[in-house]
Amino acid sequence: MITRPLVSNGAGSPAQVTAHGSSGGFGGRPPEAAGPLWAAGPARYAPGMELNGTSAVISGGASGLGEATARVLAAAGATVVIADLNEIRGKQIADEIGGQFARTDVADEASVQAAVDLAVATGEPLRTAVSCAGIGWASRTVGRDGTPHDLASYQKVIAVNLIGTFNVMRIAAAAMARTEPADEDGQRGVVINTSSVAGIEGQTGQIAYSASKGGIIGMTVPAARDLSVIGVRVNTICPGIIDTPIYGNSENAEESKARLAAPVVFPKRMGRPGEFGHLVRSLIENDYMNAEVIRFDGGIRFQPK
Numbered sequence: 276m277i278t279r280p281l282v283s284n285g286a287g288s289p290a291q292v293t294a295h296g297s298s299g300g301f302g303g304r305p306p307e308a309a310g311p312l313w314a315a316g317p318a319r320y321a322p323g324m325e326l327n328g329t330s331a332v333i334s335g336g337a338s339g340l341g342e343a344t345a346r347v348l349a350a351a352g353a354t355v356v357i358a359d360l361n362e363i364r365g366k367q368i369a370d371e372i373g374g375q376f377a378r379t380d381v382a383d384e385a386s387v388q389a390a391v392d393l394a395v396a397t398g399e400p401l402r403t404a405v406s407c408a409g410i411g412w413a414s415r416t417v418g419r420d421g422t423p424h425d426l427a428s429y430q431k432v433i434a435v436n437l438i439g440t441f442n443v444m445r446i447a448a449a450a451m452a453r454t455e456p457a458d459e460d461g462q463r464g465v466v467i468n469t470s471s472v473a474g475i476e477g478q479t480g481q482i483a484y485s486a487s488k489g490g491i492i493g494m495t496v497p498a499a500r501d502l503s504v505i506g507v508r509v510n511t512i513c514p515g516i517i518d519t520p521i522y523g524n525s526e527n528a529e530e531s532k533a534r535l536a537a538p539v540v541f542p543k544r545m546g547r548p549g550e551f552g553h554l555v556r557s558l559i560e561n562d563y564m565n566a567e568v569i570r571f572d573g574g575i576r577f578q579p580k
């Protein structure tokens with residue numbers, strides 16, 4: 276009797292269903308009708324793009340959303356290269372998940388090339404690139420004291436968040452293009468970029484951050500079109516308020532996080548990094564998700580302040 280993974284429980288141990296049995300309430304079909312479950316009807320679905328036995332590059336993988344994603348993809352069988360500035364945390368997490376660490380500044384071409392080369396050198400086809408590296412910045416276009424926004428900090432945020440994301444995407448996709456297709460559609464890989472709801476409705480003082488995140492949204496459709504010829508899909512996630520070290524660990528951090536999360540519609544709390552990792556995995560494994568910008572925010576809509 277053939278068994279195949281139907282859906283994952285997110286912890287790397289897929290639930291099993293018999294291809295022609297009645298397990299899971301999918302009804303029986305004769306053995307000769309056994310084929311891809313997702314082709315057999317609306318209720319049948321099995322993951323498409325396979326993570327097991329592939330490699331993945333995750334920028335910002337040493338903390339927060341990137342770390343959670345690294346753990347989820349490793350649990351699904353991917354060999355993960357954590358590409359991050361933070362050497363101590365990066366190495367520690369890489370060791371824990373059986374991955375590798377590459378000290379990487381996403382804004383630097385040679386540095387990103389080295390991280391992608393490390394993934395290629397694993398010998399497993401590079402199928403996934405997730406950009407989570409990012410920095411925040413708060414300053415108004417013209418400050419209360421009348422001074423214009425500092426140009427260097429604006430350029431820095433654009434360099435890391437926007438140019439860094441482009442840098443990872445272009446270099447990783449070029450490596451994916453050199454792999455054999457993974458399926459009959461000619462699919463070779465998936466790029467997931469991390470924007471923010473601030474890229475859609477930036478608040479007062481978020482001019483630099485919102486510009487960088489809006490740029491990531493703007494790249495989504497043209498990147499998916501450019502990369503379609505090599506069989507690479509591109510999706511962008513816009514998180515709302517997710518509980519990560521980006522909000523700091525000062526005495527006031529809990530209070531300020533509670534204030535930020537108050538307008539969340541439901542569930543009434545911050546998002547969890549593991550929930551982000553789960554979404555990344557879903558977008559990778561669902562072959563028809565492409566060129567999409569997905570809010571991941573518990574329904575929050577940012578007010579001006």
Ligand SMILES: NC(=O)c1ccc[n+]([C@@H]2O[C@H](COP(=O)([O-])OP(=O)(O)OC[C@H]3O[C@@H](n4cnc5c(N)ncnc54)[C@H](O)[C@@H]3O)[C@@H](O)[C@H]2O)c1
Nearest residue numbers: 335338339340359360380381408409471514516517519521
């Ligand atoms: N946490 C949230 O609520 C939230 C909301 C919206 C968007 N985001 C975005 O999600 C991404 C991840 O955020 P997080 O909350 O996990 O933050 P985080 O601070 O926990 O992690 C960011 C990681 O990026 C790394 N990094 C920073 N600059 C880098 C560079 N130049 N090169 C390589 N690595 C670099 C850091 O070392 C760190 O490990 C960011 O792009 C952030 O803007 C987060």
